[in-house]
Amino acid sequence: MKRDEAIRKAKDYLVPTSLLSDIVPADEGPVIVRxxxxxxxxxxxxxxxxxxxxxxxxxxxxxxxxxxxxIEEQSKVLTHASTVYYNVPQVELAEKLASINDAPLKKSIFGESGSDSNELAVLLARRATGRNAIGALTQSFHGLSDSTRAISFAAASTGYGPPMPDVHAIPTPYCYRCPYKSEGKGCCMAPLHFGMETLDRMAGGPPAAVIVEPIISAGGVIEMPVEYLQGLRKELDKRGALLLYDEAQTGLGKLGTMFAYQACGVKPDVLTLSKHLGGGLAISATVCSDDVSARATRNGFSTGHSHASDPLVCKAGTASIDEILNHDLMKRAVEIGDQWQASIRALQQKYEVIGDIRGRGLLQGIELVKDRRSKDPAPELAADVYRYCLANGLMFSVRGKYKNVMRFVPPFTTTNQQLDDAVEILEKAIRKGLG
Ligand SMILES: Cc1ncc(COP(=O)(O)O)c(C=O)c1O
Structure with missing residues (x-):
């Protein structure tokens, strides 16, 4: 099918849903075939x-x-199975996840998307603690199901009916634009103190949990300061509340360690994984300790989506972890990230509009500003750069509170030459955008 026919049929038969429709609507973009x-x-x-x-x-x-x-082998054996009884690939994947996690993270539940893994994390936390209140960061994105929209303050969530109650926004430690401390290096901890105070007041008692991403991805590739995470862990421990990490974007080798929590040294009580867990197939996992699992079970926790723990995708999950381990992809992620950052820092010397460069490994962000002194966001430039890059063969996304953060997630397979090619397209785009 050629483009014109595909677009015509898409207009006839698909509900428009694109999150980037204000920059390049889906019917003006490419139709991907392979x-x-x-x-x-x-x-x-x-x-x-x-x-x-x-x-x-x-x-x-x-x-x-x-x-x-x-896919080829398992599709001949068993693709789908009951969710009320165990199947072998499901058990194998759970064991594999326990083997790559640090104790006490050991027990898994499987799902089909990042959204349902986070919804399960919230449900587990509520059942385990017997409490309801959940804190989430003002720049959070954890999915677009009804309940995860409620904990995604960086996403447009108006006009869909009332969100899930007893969810409270707490300030994001966004060092580059921190209102509490203008020159961000490290964390002044004010966002944490204001956040916990708000949460305590709004919850009317200790909360069930706070959910964060170790690097906030869709919210603008914002690296959480380690001191913030250490402080959050302490505050939650004091309250008997749980720390939930959404590692959809930071887990499984992308940042150079298997999980981001292993780099920052602050462990969560519940960890969620999705995205490339299935190597391109739809599977997610919610991983917790024996203790959280036992407390939730004692309080009557149960779940089960029809396709959760399908043997086909569980097999793909185990294979994807083996791929990361056997090919030392964590090392490759570091190399890719280092080469990328060196090139972008060189561009920053030339272009005043590159305000901040953030991220690690395969999760990289560039925040565009009008000038570095004012830090005024440059969303129009980000949109122009995006359009030029797409037209010239480079795909990425534009995210962040001001829609001025370009986010790049190259695959582990990216060669040094492909990285150079991408930087060349990007530089031309910036030059063109600046007129
Ligand atoms: C950090 C994070 N969590 C959750 C999700 C939602 O995942 P899904 O789209 O698979 O539901 C996303 C999606 O981009 C994400 O970036």
Missing amino acids: ADGSLSFDTEGKAYLDFNSGQMCSTLGHNNPRIQKV
């Missing part, structure tokens, strides 16, 4: 450096051979 490694191809045969890794689920590279083999 992909390979770090490249996606449209109906006209044009190649794109996919620095979005699809929707960040193909970070192992599109069409990873190990995942292809698993």
Whole structure:
């Protein structure tokens, strides 16, 4: 099918849903037909450096051979099974996840998306603690199901009816734009103190949990200061509340360690994983300790979506972890991240509009500003740069509170040459955007 026909049919038969429709509406963008490694191809045969890794689920590279083999073999054995009885690939994946996590994170529940893994984390925390109140950061994004919209303050969530009650926004430690401390290096801890005070008051008692991402992704690639996470852990421990990490974007090797919590040294009580867990297939996991599992079970916790723990996707999950371990992809993530940051820092010397460079490994952000002194956000420039890059074969996304943060998630398969090619397109785009 060629582009014109695909777009015509899409207009006839699909409800428009794109989150980037204000920059390039879906019917003006490419229609993707195939992909390979770090490249996606449209109906006209044009190649794109996919620095979005699809929707960040193909970070192992599109069409990873190990995942292809698993799909082929497992599809002849068992693709779907009951969720009320165990199946072997489900048990194997749970054991594998326990083996790559640090104690006491040991027990898993499987789902199909990042949204349902986070919803399960909230449900587990509520059942385990017997409390309701949940804190989430003002720049949070944890999904677009009804309950995760409620804990996603960075996402548009008006006009969909009342959100889930007893959820409270707490300030994001956004060092580059911190209102409490203008020159961000480290954390002054004011966001934590205001956040906990708000949460205590709003909850009318100790909360059940706070959910955070170790690097906030859609909210603008904001790195959480380690001191903030250490302080949050302490405050929650004092209250008998749980710390939930959404590692959809930071887990499974992307930042150079298997999980972000291993780098920052602050462990959560519940961890959620999704995105490339299935190597391109839809599976997510919510991982917790024996203690959290036992408390939730004692209080009557149960769940089960029809496709949760499908053997086909569980097999893909185990294969994707093996791929990361066997090919030392964590090391490759560091190399990619270092090369990328060196190139972007060189661009920053030339272009005043590159305000801040953030992220690690395969999760990188560039915040565009009108000038570095005022730090006034430059969303129009970000949109122009995005459009030029897309037209010239580089895909990424634009995120953040001001829609001025360009987010890049290249797959592990990206070569040094492809990184250079992407930077070249990006530089041309910035030059063009500046007129
Ligand atoms: C950190 C984070 N959590 C959760 C989600 C939601 O995942 P899904 O779209 O698979 O429901 C996303 C999606 O981008 C995400 O970035």
